[in-house]
Structure formats: structure tokens, C-alpha cells
Amino acid sequence: MFVAIIGGAGKMGSWFARYFIEHGHDLTIFDINMDKANLIAESLGIKACKSSAEAAKDADLLLVATPIEVTPKVISEVALALKEGSILVEISSLKSMVFPVLKEISKRGLRTLSIHPLFGSGARGIAGEKIALIPVNDLRLEEKLVREIFPEANIIPVDCYTHDKIMALTLSLTHFINIVFASVISEENIHMLKQLSGTTFTLQLILSEAVMTEDPSLYASIQMNNEHTIKYIDKFICNVLKLKNIIENRDSEGFTQFYNEVRRALFRNSDFEAAYRRMYHALKAIR
Structure with missing residues (x-):
């Protein structure tokens, strides 16, 4: 699976970059802090893209790890570059701001996952760590999908409110x-x-x-x-x-x-x- 991470130079973005590499996936990252993104990409042996659209265009799974305030805008922008059937995962700590956007882009043939990792970037691995799953459209399908991506995590479904x-x-x-x-x-x-x-x-x-x-x-x-x-x-x-x-x-x-x-x-x-x-x-x- 080809994975792209938007916000890949941040603490959680770089944590998930390492996770996907360790699990055998091809990866690219984008971050507005290009200098830091290039350093992280070099250390991981991957490519840092020059734009979010460039990162998104070939992604099977795109993970958005950006600040809460800009996440809805980022999702709207990258969704335009994703191919039909791609998985868009966002990991913001709050969900009410992003849910309307996730609902909208899911109508375009994209599979959306709204998760909240209940651990920090100091976690050594994902085994046993808790991830909240906030269903956007279909809890059963989304829970199945998130368990396929993070099989060792403890998945906890909960509604947005x-x-x-x-x-x-x-x-x-x-x-x-x-x-x-x-x-x-x-x-x-x-x-x-x-x-x-x-x-x-x-x-x-x-x-x-x-x-x-x-x-x-x-x-x-x-x-x-x-x-x-x-x-x-x-x-x-x-x-x-x-x-x-x-x-x-x-x-x-x-x-x-x-x-x-x-x-x-x-x-x-x-x-x-x-x-x-x-x-x-x-x-x-x-x-």
C-alpha cells in the first residue's frame, strides 16, 4: 500500500511515518516546514513532496496529521487530488470541526476514517495502545478497515459528540x-x-x-x-x-x-x- 502523510514533519505525523515503514508500506510525506520534512524524509529513506496534492495523487491511504484549526481545509484540498477508492484518515484531537468535511468528501467515492490516537509520539509501538474510532458513515465497515490498518491497537468506537x-x-x-x-x-x-x-x-x-x-x-x-x-x-x-x-x-x-x-x-x-x-x-x- 502506498501511504502519504500530510503533516509528516510533526510529532505524530513522523511517528506514523515510521509505523507504516516498519509495516512494509511505501511512503511519502508533505509538511509546510519543508526543511524539517526533508530531514525526516532523508532519515527514513523516503521522499518529501513539495505540495499536498503531489503527495496525495498516488496514495492508497492518506493520513492527515495537521493542527486542528487547519485540518478541515487540508482535508478539502487533498481530497480533490485523491483517486477514487482511496482511504483518507485524519487523527485530530477534536472531531466536531472536521466531521462536516469528512461527510462531504465521502460522497465522492473516498473512504474516510476519523481516529484519535490516545497516545503520544513517545509510544514505542502501537501494540496495546488505544485508538478512538469516530464513525463517519458506517461503523461496521470503518471498524473493519481501521483494524486492518492497525491490527495490534485497541480500537474504541465512540460518537463525535x-x-x-x-x-x-x-x-x-x-x-x-x-x-x-x-x-x-x-x-x-x-x-x-x-x-x-x-x-x-x-x-x-x-x-x-x-x-x-x-x-x-x-x-x-x-x-x-x-x-x-x-x-x-x-x-x-x-x-x-x-x-x-x-x-x-x-x-x-x-x-x-x-x-x-x-x-x-x-x-x-x-x-x-x-x-x-x-x-x-x-x-x-x-x-
């Missing part, structure tokens, strides 16, 4: 919390904090430091292009202020009630003793 709503929690809110946490501790003596930290702080710091290594434009895009983000940030701030008020008033009974209500809701279907053990296992694996 539910996907973006969940991403507001698992991405937007999580990033928000970690960025704010990092902004507070960055004003302190981090060396001393690390020396005196326990398990909870150590794991939280690792998470925040990892978040702060990423491209801020990507995180800004995830925050600002998800219609559900502000709702959950508002809810978070409301609960922050509620707990702050309890602490300011030295209301031990109120604190205990707040804590127990959250714990009951959180662990209704979970084993919190196992969660505590997993925390220590995670820290042991990191150290």
Missing part, C-alpha cells in the same frame, strides 16, 4: 489543572520541593512537567476549539471556590462531607484501595 465531551475532561481540564499547578510551584524552590516531596506530589510534579514540555499552540488549540471546555473549567473553579471557602472557615465537618461525597461518587464502580496501590507501583516504575 461523546468523544469531544470526554476530551474536554481528559485533555482540556487535565491540561488546565496541570498548567495552573505548574504556574504555582514554578515560583517556589523546586529543588527543595523535590527533596521533601512524598508520593502524591512526586507523581503530580511528573505529570505537570510532562505537560509543560509540549507545544503550547497544540494545548491552546485543544482548549479553545472544544465547545465543552469552558463548562468543565467553570465547574472546576466552582468546586475550587467551594472547598476554599470550607478551608477558610475552618469547617472540618464540611471538609469531611465534601471529601466523602466526592470519594463515594468517584469510586462507585472502582476499587480505591487498588488505586492507591497502583500509585505506588507507578512511582516505583518511574524511579
Whole structure:
């Protein structure tokens, strides 16, 4: 299969380039950062095209790995260059913006796949990694196709609305919390904090430091292009202020009630003793 990747010089684009090469496919890439694309192409022994249309014209499968804001436009453009029956795969973190375009181009004889790799470019391979599949037209056919392309991955079907709503929690809110946490501790003596930290702080710091290594434009895009983000940030701030008020008033009974209500809701279907053990296992694996 001949594969083309648009955005092939980015972190995920280059990750998928290596994946397809390792699985025996012919490959070409295009990226607006031509210098970087040429370097990556040279390192992989492949060709870097000078335009997205050039990359798309002979592709059996074209994967779009571009920033969320430009993905709909990129899809519309490359679809014109694809041959009938080709597979167009897009991997954006949010789906509501791209779905109308995917619906439209699928009418032209193209097979469309909307997936969200739930892992980063640091993953060593795809075996066991999770990929969300957001069906565009036919779940059965699209799930069969994505399993053929990524047979070792754990495929999780989910509709567009539910996907973006969940991403507001698992991405937007999580990033928000970690960025704010990092902004507070960055004003302190981090060396001393690390020396005196326990398990909870150590794991939280690792998470925040990892978040702060990423491209801020990507995180800004995830925050600002998800219609559900502000709702959950508002809810978070409301609960922050509620707990702050309890602490300011030295209301031990109120604190205990707040804590127990959250714990009951959180662990209704979970084993919190196992969660505590997993925390220590995670820290042991990191150290």
C-alpha cells in the first residue's frame, strides 16, 4: 500500500511515518516546514513532496496529521487530488470541526476514517495502545478497515459528540489543572520541593512537567476549539471556590462531607484501595 502523510514533519505525523515503514508500506510525506520534512524524509529513506496534492495523487491511504484549526481545509484540498477508492484518515484531537468535511468528501467515492490516537509520539509501538474510532458513515465497515490498518491497537468506537465531551475532561481540564499547578510551584524552590516531596506530589510534579514540555499552540488549540471546555473549567473553579471557602472557615465537618461525597461518587464502580496501590507501583516504575 502506498501511504502519504500530510503533516509528516510533526510529532505524530513522523511517528506514523515510521509505523507504516516498519509495516512494509511505501511512503511519502508533505509538511509546510519543508526543511524539517526533508530531514525526516532523508532519515527514513523516503521522499518529501513539495505540495499536498503531489503527495496525495498516488496514495492508497492518506493520513492527515495537521493542527486542528487547519485540518478541515487540508482535508478539502487533498481530497480533490485523491483517486477514487482511496482511504483518507485524519487523527485530530477534536472531531466536531472536521466531521462536516469528512461527510462531504465521502460522497465522492473516498473512504474516510476519523481516529484519535490516545497516545503520544513517545509510544514505542502501537501494540496495546488505544485508538478512538469516530464513525463517519458506517461503523461496521470503518471498524473493519481501521483494524486492518492497525491490527495490534485497541480500537474504541465512540460518537463525535461523546468523544469531544470526554476530551474536554481528559485533555482540556487535565491540561488546565496541570498548567495552573505548574504556574504555582514554578515560583517556589523546586529543588527543595523535590527533596521533601512524598508520593502524591512526586507523581503530580511528573505529570505537570510532562505537560509543560509540549507545544503550547497544540494545548491552546485543544482548549479553545472544544465547545465543552469552558463548562468543565467553570465547574472546576466552582468546586475550587467551594472547598476554599470550607478551608477558610475552618469547617472540618464540611471538609469531611465534601471529601466523602466526592470519594463515594468517584469510586462507585472502582476499587480505591487498588488505586492507591497502583500509585505506588507507578512511582516505583518511574524511579
